[in-house]
């Protein structure tokens with residue numbers, strides 16, 4: 395069973411993260427390998443159109459094209475400190491799989507990535523990248539053959555290979571300490587935003603901080619240092635898919651109920667007898683029936699305001715950002731931009747949007763949609 399593996403991690407992760415040699419190596423890799431700090435870019439044309447100050451946090455410029463690598467570097471450094479030499483991961487969109495395979499190549503570790511057979515078909519470029527990086531990509535044929543099934547298979551693998559293997563979860567989900575550990579690694583994002591806003595705006599707190607939420611790892615990172623700052627409005631945007639009430643959605647806070655998924659008690663899309671509902675989103679990265687427990691808390695406590703964007707709204711925003719600022723965003727990230735509504739903000743309002751990934755992986759979907 396999973397317990398001894400998780401128990402070892404729970405007992406040791408904080409002490410390892412706080413070690414000075416860990417901190418030094420983690421920060422050095424974030425700087426020289428990932429390319430941090432990522433820019434906090436003032437979107438001039440968008441700001442003029444919406445009559446406020448819009449900043450984009452450019453996680454799309456991280457090595458591998460998304461924020462995922464902040465977490466995989468942190469977790470794989472922990473694995474090394476724990477003496478593990480075999481790394482396993484799950485992936486849906488493939489972004490987390492690529493970020494895991496990248497760091498395994500960097501550190502000379504063996505890497506197995508579990509991926510739903512459906513996702514292997516629709517995310518072929520990322521599958522090719524994982525194979526090129528030396529990962530053993532294992533197709534998952536159980537259940538709906540997507541992310542939650544890949545996560546189940548990875549957990550099964552870990553139970554059967556407890557001593558030499560570390561399981562790198564790709565979002566702020568799973569059993570404790572994963573949600574806390576992944577949030578801590580991603581929190582470098584909001585730590586940088588605070589410093590950059592002092593430079594640019596003379597204050598460290600924006601009026602709004604906005605991120606898309608699937609599992610919620612980029613959102614956790616962008617919200618982290620603002621959670622206790624009541625001046626900052628926390629805005630989460632989920633994937634409404636074809637629409638909240640169409641049966642084809644991934645808007646977990648709107649449609650979910652309290653439940654347990656992958657070892658976390660959180661909000662979960664489920665049928666009345668507790669079967670997990672298959673989520674839908676045009677973006678594979680938001681296509682998860684659960685949500686990180688941190689975000690379930692932000693929703694229940696009303697510290698966060700939760701919105702959702704349909705597939706159509708996200709695609710329209712992806713095109714709009716591309717045409718107005720020359721940045722092609724991941725479809726996941728485009729969901730966050732739908733928070734922008736005309737005549738809503740005052741001229742001095744400062745809004746920070748997390749641009750969690752770049753849209754190269756989505757070009758075929760964008761082209762098919764707009765053709």
Ligand SMILES: C[C@@H](c1c[nH]c2ccccc12)[C@H](N)C(=O)O
Nearest residue numbers: 485486487488489490564565609
């Ligand atoms: C968002 C990310 C992801 C990876 N693992 C996850 C677990 C729960 C929720 C989301 C994820 C994505 N599906 C990916 O594979 O990169």
